[in-house]
Amino acid sequence: MSVVIKDLSAHIGESVALEGWVETTRSHGKVAFLILRDGTGVVQGVVLKKAVDDATWEAHGSLTQESTARVVGRVKQDDRAPGGFEVEVESLEVMALAEEYPIQPKEHGVDFLLDHRHLWLRSSQQRAGLKVRSEVQQAIHDFFYRRDFTRIDTPILTGSIGEHAGTLFETDYFGDPAYMAQTGQLYVEAACPAFRNVYCFGPTFRAEKSKTRRHLTEFWMVEPEVAFADSEDNMRLQEEFVSYLVERALENCAEELKVLERDTSKIDHVKPPFPRLSYTDAVARLTERGHDVTWGDDLGASDEAVLTEDYDLPLFIYNYPKEAKAFYMKENPDDPRTVLCDDLLAPEGYGEIIGGSQREDDLERLRERIREEKLPEEAYAWYLDLRRYGSFPHSGFGLGVERTVAWITGRHHIRELIPFPRLMNRLYP
Amino acid sequence: MSVVIKDLSAHIGESVALEGWVETTRSHGKVAFLILRDGTGVVQGVVLKKAVDDATWEAHGSLTQESTARVVGRVKQDDRAPGGFEVEVESLEVMALAEEYPIQPKEHGVDFLLDHRHLWLRSSQQRAGLKVRSEVQQAIHDFFYRRDFTRIDTPILTGSIGEHAGTLFETDYFGDPAYMAQTGQLYVEAACPAFRNVYCFGPTFRAEKSKTRRHLTEFWMVEPEVAFADSEDNMRLQEEFVSYLVERALENCAEELKVLERDTSKIDHVKPPFPRLSYTDAVARLTERGHDVTWGDDLGASDEAVLTEDYDLPLFIYNYPKEAKAFYMKENPDDPRTVLCDDLLAPEGYGEIIGGSQREDDLERLRERIREEKLPEEAYAWYLDLRRYGSFPHSGFGLGVERTVAWITGRHHIRELIPFPRLMNRLYP
Numbered sequence: 001m002s003v004v005i006k007d008l009s010a011h012i013g014e015s016v017a018l019e020g021w022v023e024t025t026r027s028h029g030k031v032a033f034l035i036l037r038d039g040t041g042v043v044q045g046v047v048l049k050k051a052v053d054d055a056t057w058e059a060h061g062s063l064t065q066e067s068t069a070r071v072v073g074r075v076k077q078d079d080r081a082p083g084g085f086e087v088e089v090e091s092l093e094v095m096a097l098a099e100e101y102p103i104q105p106k107e108h109g110v111d112f113l114l115d116h117r118h119l120w121l122r123s124s125q126q127r128a129g130l131k132v133r134s135e136v137q138q139a140i141h142d143f144f145y146r147r148d149f150t151r152i153d154t155p156i157l158t159g160s161i162g163e164h165a166g167t168l169f170e171t172d173y174f175g176d177p178a179y180m181a182q183t184g185q186l187y188v189e190a191a192c193p194a195f196r197n198v199y200c201f202g203p204t205f206r207a208e209k210s211k212t213r214r215h216l217t218e219f220w221m222v223e224p225e226v227a228f229a230d231s232e233d234n235m236r237l238q239e240e241f242v243s244y245l246v247e248r249a250l251e252n253c254a255e256e257l258k259v260l261e262r263d264t265s266k267i268d269h270v271k272p273p274f275p276r277l278s279y280t281d282a283v284a285r286l287t288e289r290g291h292d293v294t295w296g297d298d299l300g301a302s303d304e305a306v307l308t309e310d311y312d313l314p315l316f317i318y319n320y321p322k323e324a325k326a327f328y329m330k331e332n333p334d335d336p337r338t339v340l341c342d343d344l345l346a347p348e349g350y351g352e353i354i355g356g357s358q359r360e361d362d363l364e365r366l367r368e369r370i371r372e373e374k375l376p377e378e379a380y381a382w383y384l385d386l387r388r389y390g391s392f393p394h395s396g397f398g399l400g401v402e403r404t405v406a407w408i409t410g411r412h413h414i415r416e417l418i419p420f421p422r423l424m425n426r427l428y429p
Numbered sequence: 430m431s432v433v434i435k436d437l438s439a440h441i442g443e444s445v446a447l448e449g450w451v452e453t454t455r456s457h458g459k460v461a462f463l464i465l466r467d468g469t470g471v472v473q474g475v476v477l478k479k480a481v482d483d484a485t486w487e488a489h490g491s492l493t494q495e496s497t498a499r500v501v502g503r504v505k506q507d508d509r510a511p512g513g514f515e516v517e518v519e520s521l522e523v524m525a526l527a528e529e530y531p532i533q534p535k536e537h538g539v540d541f542l543l544d545h546r547h548l549w550l551r552s553s554q555q556r557a558g559l560k561v562r563s564e565v566q567q568a569i570h571d572f573f574y575r576r577d578f579t580r581i582d583t584p585i586l587t588g589s590i591g592e593h594a595g596t597l598f599e600t601d602y603f604g605d606p607a608y609m610a611q612t613g614q615l616y617v618e619a620a621c622p623a624f625r626n627v628y629c630f631g632p633t634f635r636a637e638k639s640k641t642r643r644h645l646t647e648f649w650m651v652e653p654e655v656a657f658a659d660s661e662d663n664m665r666l667q668e669e670f671v672s673y674l675v676e677r678a679l680e681n682c683a684e685e686l687k688v689l690e691r692d693t694s695k696i697d698h699v700k701p702p703f704p705r706l707s708y709t710d711a712v713a714r715l716t717e718r719g720h721d722v723t724w725g726d727d728l729g730a731s732d733e734a735v736l737t738e739d740y741d742l743p744l745f746i747y748n749y750p751k752e753a754k755a756f757y758m759k760e761n762p763d764d765p766r767t768v769l770c771d772d773l774l775a776p777e778g779y780g781e782i783i784g785g786s787q788r789e790d791d792l793e794r795l796r797e798r799i800r801e802e803k804l805p806e807e808a809y810a811w812y813l814d815l816r817r818y819g820s821f822p823h824s825g826f827g828l829g830v831e832r833t834v835a836w837i838t839g840r841h842h843i844r845e846l847i848p849f850p851r852l853m854n855r856l857y858p
Binding site for chain 2: 002004006019021022037038039040066067068095096098099101102116118119121122126127130131133134137138141145148150151152153154155156157158159169170171172173174176178180187190191192193194195196197202203205207209217218220227228361379382383385386387388389390391392393418419420422424425427428429
């Protein structure tokens with residue numbers, strides 16, 4: 001009977017068949033070992049020469065790293081074994097011998113590992129990081145589903161240009177130019193009058209010439225949009241959402257976080273409310289500490305790092321100057337130099353994981369901002385329609401999946417938290 | 430207290446505040462009505478002139494279609510009312526007056542409606558169809574999560590060209606050409622040795638010059654891949670999966686299916702096993718019925734329609750000729766002219782919703798097929814590596830979201846089952 005390694009506890013004393021990949025083998029005269037990985041776990045098999053036929057003994061001897069094998073054996077509880085079980089091999093069949101495996105347990109350069117990303121995925125830390133990503137993604141869907149949000153898939157191919165005109169990937173669309181979406185936000189706004197609370201979840205694209213550890217040209221984003229919500233409601237939703245994602249990872253990925261050597265005491269208290277600091281107060285605090293920052297400037301990564309040092313929770317910085325932010329953000333009635341928005345900065349130097357705002361719902365003020373930013377008004381005609389036909393207060397935000405998972409797992413480079421990273425100089429595999 | 434319409438049953442006799450969009454108003458001397466939609470439901474408000482102040486009476490008189498309003502009133506059970514409730518208005522405030530709404534309850538041409546897709550979303554049938562889509566998407570994630578599949582996001586920007594070289598969208602990637610992915614399959618195969626069972630879910634792209642009711646240039650696909658599964662296992666997974674999606678829609682979208690006038694007796698018996706017909710038997714049956722089809726040809730839409738007429742369940746056609754199918758499908762050992770694959774055809778003429786296959790796991794045979802198809806071998810070097818380092822039997826499939834939801838909801842055009850359809854001549858809004 002074929003079973004998987006993670007279910008071995010239900011088969012103690014039974015003879016079972018396992019199929020998987022051989023991580024290592026060793027042999028000491030009349031006893032030999034193999035470590036088998038089947039994608040659900042890892043287990044040690046023990047082969048006694050006297051207990052198996054020659055074919056099995058020879059098969060074991062022929063195994064190379066990452067060969068595929070089918071092992072039949074008896075399951076034994078063994079608290080010293082990794083995973084708590086061992087398999088006493090009765091027979092072993094080679095399904096496919098592997099050529100010499102390129103990734104060895106020594107230090108490879110990152111370019112080599114990224115060139116072999118299709119194989120590097122099999123390494124324990126990469127598996128652990130991507131397993132947390134998968135759990136966090138399901139948690140994202142569960143969070144919004146349970147709160148009656150309707151999922152709205154927004155288009156990737158668009159005629160309008162989104163936020164950052166200089167960093168667009170362009171393609172020929174049957175003779176017309178099309179751009180790969182940088183955000184789904186404008187489109188989810190259109191769905192609010194149909195469904196009230198909505199969200200999109202998908203890949204987004206930035207043709208940025210950045211080589212930092214926090215940039216990808218292709219990354220995944222979740223963007224909820226809530227009708228009749230103001231900027232305060234928006235921040236409350238963000239802190240509940242982020243806390244839920246952390247909770248789910250802690251609950252269902254304890255093993256993976258251990259493999260990643262994540263100090264979970266840094267995240268196990270992440271619960272609402274999160275601290276809040278206005279942009280203006282943030283600038284004052286930075287100036288106090290000798291930072292050279294002028295009111296009106298956007299905050300840089302080093303500014304953010306200093307501000308978050310004071311907190312062991314994610315930190316909201318809210319109400320930035322209008323010039324530092326996107327055209328669709330609502331003017332702050334109490335201080336029209338600023339807009340009603342927030343950035344959520346993760347602790348431990350992980351930086352921005354969310355950008356959110358209340359949206360400008362005044363037709364004339366929005367049109368003015370589009371003109372000020374010199375955006376092509378025609379491409380936004382449909383977006384302006386949303387203010388023409390039943391305008392409404394609404395707010396939303398975008399959370400970057402890779403940055404969030406990098407923080408939760410404590411990994412330095414976000415490129416490890418996406419299965420096949422796309423970087424400025426990397427399109428393969 | 431602000432509530433939403435779908436929760437009114439918990440507030441009978443109470444005075445509540447509702448915010449939403451005005452679908453219609455009418456007035457008969459001293460009593461007036463409005464239909465309010467808030468994205469969670471629709472309710473009728475009744476305004477008695479003698480019961481409200483002048484401001485509210487005048488506000489009602491000023492309301493135009495799709496204006497945004499805030500209504501305070503008492504909730505009354507009324508079995509004759511749509512939804513079962515009515516609101517006796519105590520006060521009414523106009524939040525934003527709408528200009529003359531372009532979509533009127535008369536027949537608009539489809540181009541007009543698609544030009545106004547950002548508003549058309551608000552219509553009851555469009556809302557219903559997209560709500561079913563959202564439910565089916567959550568069901569997709571739940572199905573695989575509960576079966577311990579790991580979600581693997583595959584890249585959109587790729588250097589390799591996928592299945593159909595002639596129908597690719599291309600972009601400039603920092604000086605090199607990149608193509609928008611037509612499938613994530615090759616990449617999920619790479620993740621099997623790490624996670625065993627995996628799936629991807631995301632948008633895919635075809636630059637096809639097709640204008641049928643079954644084609645989009647951008648559509649969403651779910652693609653599971655299962656290690657150590659053969660073609661038989663694969664078809665079993667498909668029928669369980671599709672049955673689950675139908676079940677979830679029936680369970681949680683009864684109201685939406687009613688709005689769409691879907692005859693649910695056509696789908697309420699969709700449960701495994703589904704009927705199976707080999708390609709060879711299918712050709713024999715078609716020939717019997719006078720169709721001009723030769724063994725070796727792919728089946729056309731009219732062939733498929735005739736074959737599915739005999740069944741009220743989805744129908745598997747399996748083991749097509751090698752030439753009609755993609756290079757990565759495994760040669761059938763019992764008949765090497767064919768490959769181990771299946772198409773799943775929905776009943777009622779909805780056609781193919783799934784394509785699946787066992788994958789070629791023999792390095793030499795796979796390389797040969799890549800050469801036969803004149804594909805650039807270098808771009809597939811990493812894919813061949815998967816057969817070099819621990820090859821393994823595996824199978825998977827791709828299910829098209831829009832086609833599946835079109836069948837479940839009984840809609841003719843798949844363009845209505847995606848929020849912002851992309852067609853050959855449509856990139857706006």
